[in-house]
Amino acid sequence: MIVELVSTGTELLLGQIVNTNAPFLAAQLNELGFSVLYQTTVGDNRERMKNVLRTALARADIVITSGGLGPTQGDITKEVTASLLNKSMYFHEPSAERIQRYFAERRICMSDNNLRQAMMPEGAKIIDNTCGTAPGVIVEDQTSGKIIINLPGPPHELSAMFETSIMPYLKNQFGIQGAIVSRVLRTYGLGESALEEKIKKYILSQSNPTLALLARNGEIHVRITARAASEIDALQLITELEGQIRPLINEYIFGIDDETLEKSVSKLLLEKELTIALAESCTGGLVTSRITDVPGSSRYLIGSVICYSNEVKVAHVGVSAEIIASNGAVSQETAESMAKGIKEKYCTSIGIGITGIAGPDGATADKPVGLVYIAIEGPAGRVCYQHYFNGNRTDVKHRTALAALNHLRHYLRTI
């Protein structure tokens, strides 16, 4: 079955917002086995929208629109859909009541034009909106057997409505039996092509489950998607394939699905009942900030010092002035002394020291922008890593944070 996505809205045509609804719907529909062959964006203009919908209906079996279900005169998607399929509009009492209730519960005064949102194409299935006022609509064209689905534009409303109502409808309508399940293996430390090389055999040979690699903010995600009669069977297929590829890339996998590097570090720290403190220089607090993105991180993070000046490194982290004088603030010796110093001052099981040159200034002949030292001191002894990172100041900070969290993860696994 061929699907066309039609996104509506002037903000999209003016380039004021990025369209995230289309990739969300495309990914979901592809997993269900539909082919999304076209995506079109058009403004809130009756004639142009009607022509775009007509073209879409000619080349696709299912057309899914987003946007234009709001209360204003510019919101015309349902009307244009009805007009194209020669259906009239009628006032849908239950939707009107639901919209009135929505406002009453929030003690907001409803303006009359909100009731426009209860006008529906004759014969349409009405889909409740659990996150907002605009209902969605499914219109089946009896003559052609084709379907137009109107979804609201706000991404959280659209995604909730798709998952709770549209996906079950499509599965039922097209006899999509069983389950489609995905699992993401999140990796760090190996580039996309090197990772692909290692598991190439499985990427090429697999049709169920399928394997896909996606680069995401310095991580590479390996996505395994399986279809089977039941969720249990699909999970079984995923687990089998995971068992085959894990031995090839296991050291790079840090988490499953939504498990970030900081979450995998969190699990290890809690499991081993360890506490931590950091002395951050070039990262300016970014690593500690990521660690504290995890709820409950106060159970293992005691505190950190952002020691931007040498005085703070000496007075508040316990680095000796001689170490800085003889090796420089950006050196293995200083990083190690920072890790040791913060561990002692903050009485933690583990201390981390990070020093480097984030740029654009501060480089010398033998110490370029991007040079970073990351030291860890703890129950498994002392380690220090030297890196040369590319990119601008915020890139270097971001890459250092990822590397530091990953070094910590490896360190914790040895304890």
Added chain:
Amino acid sequence: MIVELVSTGTELLLGQIVNTNAPFLAAQLNELGFSVLYQTTVGDNRERMKNVLRTALARADIVITSGGLGPTQGDITKEVTASLLNKSMYFHEPSAERIQRYFAERRICMSDNNLRQAMMPEGAKIIDNTCGTAPGVIVEDQTSGKIIINLPGPPHELSAMFETSIMPYLKNQFGIQGAIVSRVLRTYGLGESALEEKIKKYILSQSNPTLALLARNGEIHVRITARAASEIDALQLITELEGQIRPLINEYIFGIDDETLEKSVSKLLLEKELTIALAESCTGGLVTSRITDVPGSSRYLIGSVICYSNEVKVAHVGVSAEIIASNGAVSQETAESMAKGIKEKYCTSIGIGITGIAGPDGATADKPVGLVYIAIEGPAGRVCYQHYFNGNRTDVKHRTALAALNHLRHYLRTI
């Protein structure tokens, strides 16, 4: 003149990447006075791409494609363009040489298929790619007077090629005289509709310059765009309108164009020759990290303590244990004591203390998730602000960081 943007690529159809080329091109073209009425995405399939381009050419004067100029067999955009306009392809020697040079300079071995990128539609204008290998192409159809422009898919290649070559071509081709200049006034602290209300009169009455409001990560940007015979004249128009709206919203404007809150704070700290240190609890280092995103921040940021535990607040920031015991760690008194303590310990002109409940745990009956205190101690005395922020843990951290930077900006302006 009507423009249609055609984005090509399987990754877009599968929903694996978000399309940022379309909004970039749409924004630029709208500023030039073109109407971008349609945006279409299609995969690397000859027949479907040809049909999409045919439809586009029927309803638009200019069609701009992105993607499909690479070296692989799947890269077919130029061939399909040529085929649609009944043009043959030929080998463009200068492009081949430039591509060979590109690889030689980087000491990378070039595979033969890279020379496919030098195959060009007969009669096309060839556009050099300053950031990559694939040249761009402008094909003018003599019979219809319409134009197809093929641009590379990687966003940095596309934007560079558009700005250096395509924009001048379009201005020249369509006699777009003079200059179009934009200025963004970045604001914080007032919602989009409240801000709109204040300058509504100017939004509605203006056609040149135009005024647009854009919400961006908790900031609202007021974009002023003027067209005039010369850049100086356009700037004059902008300055006049800015002079009229500034008095209405001046307290909310923190920067111009790419000036972030941390950059505006940086300018004030340097100008007034002040130094700063922070004691961050619920933000976990995020505020200091943002401050250190600015190059040269080591000139005023001495250091910070991320005092996640009460022990660190007492031992390393100088908060008295009694203050915490009698008021709680999340209280005005503790925030003020943190600001005063870090200022003294780190010998700076200004100290900032931030404490709050980021959630999801930690709330009590009278202290909900999202309650945050931000205190500043310095030459202009002591201030403390109480906030109730919405959202999840990272939302609360992000909103606290924006608020803290903005409070600091206001504080510095009074010194």
